[in-house]
Amino acid sequence: DAGITQSPRHKVTETGTPVTLRCHQTENHRYMYWYRQDPGHGLRLIHYSYGVKDTDKGEVSDGYSVSRSKTEDFLLTLESATSSQTSVYFCAISGNTGELFFGEGSRLTVL
Amino acid sequence: KNEVEQSPQNLTAQEGEFITINCSYSVGISALHWLQQHPGGGIVSLFMLSSGKKKHGRLIATINIQEKHSSLHITASHPRDSAVYICAAYYGGSQGNLIFGKGTKLSVKP
Numbered sequence: 001d002a003g004i005t006q007s008p009r010h011k012v013t014e015t016g017t018p019v020t021l022r023c024h025q026t027e028n029h030r031y032m033y034w035y036r037q038d039p040g041h042g043l044r045l046i047h048y049s050y051g052v053k054d055t056d057k058g059e060v061s062d063g064y065s066v067s068r069s070k071t072e073d074f075l076l077t078l079e080s081a082t083s084s085q086t087s088v089y090f091c092a093i094s095g096n097t098g099e100l101f102f103g104e105g106s107r108l109t110v111l
Numbered sequence: 112k113n114e115v116e117q118s119p120q121n122l123t124a125q126e127g128e129f130i131t132i133n134c135s136y137s138v139g140i141s142a143l144h145w146l147q148q149h150p151g152g153g154i155v156s157l158f159m160l161s162s163g164k165k166k167h168g169r170l171i172a173t174i175n176i177q178e179k180h181s182s183l184h185i186t187a188s189h190p191r192d193s194a195v196y197i198c199a200a201y202y203g204g205s206q207g208n209l210i211f212g213k214g215t216k217l218s219v220k221p
Contacts, residue, residue, distance in 0.1 A: 031206050042115070042197070042211035043154075050206055058207050090154060098142055098201065102154035 003027055006091050006103035014111050019078040021106050023091030025071075029101075031094045032074040034058075034066060036087040037105075043090065049074055081110045115200045117212035124219050130185040132215045134198035141203035143181050145172050148195045148214070157183070157196075188219045 003026030013019055023032060031050055035043040035058075045058030047066040055066050063085060065077045078085055091103040114137045124130050134143070145157040158165050158172040160181075165172050169188075174181040185192055195214040202208040 033206075040213070042213045043199070044211075045207055045209070048207050056205070056207060092154075094206070097159075099159050100144060100146070100156050100199075102146075102156070104153040 004091065004093055004101055004103045006089075006106045008106060009104065010107045012109045012111065013081055015082055016080050019081050019108065019110075021076040021089055021091075021108070023074040023076070023093075023103060025074075025093050027093060027095065027101070028071060029093040029095040030071075032068065033092040033094075034064075034074065034076045035090045035092065036060065037090060038087050046076065046089075078108075081108075083110050086110045115198060115210045115212040117196075117198055117215050119215060120213070121216045122218070124188050124217070126189060126219055126221050128188050128219075130188050130192075130217065130219075132183045132196050132198075132217070134181045134183070134200075134212055136179050136181075136200040136210075138179070138202070139176070140179075140200045142201040143174055144199040144201070144209075145181075145183050146197040146199065148197060150194070154197070185217075190219045190221050193218050 005024050007022045033048040034046040037043050044060045046064050049055045049068040067075045086109050089106045092100050094100050116135050118133045142161045144159050146154050148154045160174050169186045171184040195216050197214045199211045
């Protein structure tokens, strides 16, 4: 199995609070992604990274920011969480072959 | 807008049946992924293909570039195959150009 872990796996927070999700990989893959998964939608890209300090926005980036200061870590931050950001968040990585490896997901509930 | 459509949305089968899940996409792609997600679980990559056919155990994935269509087949289905199967099309260029279908929920009854 690819070495990719997400933390926390579950979080309940209140509207307006900041939240940071962490994705950690041990594969030294170049590309890292944050997706959200909601009923009735396919996985939707929030942000992705193609190298240290190199990131770009995805389809649903409003309200989210990311940082990648090291190859192995990709952080997703919700500066001020809203109820519409209640979702399951998946991190994924890929290398030069293009094959995708996913983390186990982080379930976020914003009350 | 690049889109990915899967059919059927839901599929119930009896153990041992041959199963086909379909995926169509709107324009030319560089690669297509098939993923599996068990209830409450993470997502696992099954196949990545850009042409022809790939086989792994009881799973077979095919792609027809001209028809912009891919299929995932499961032979001799088993209850443990019950999961959501997701296809995703990579449209090339930016790494963000990966569009996911909404998934097909498969339930295999014993």
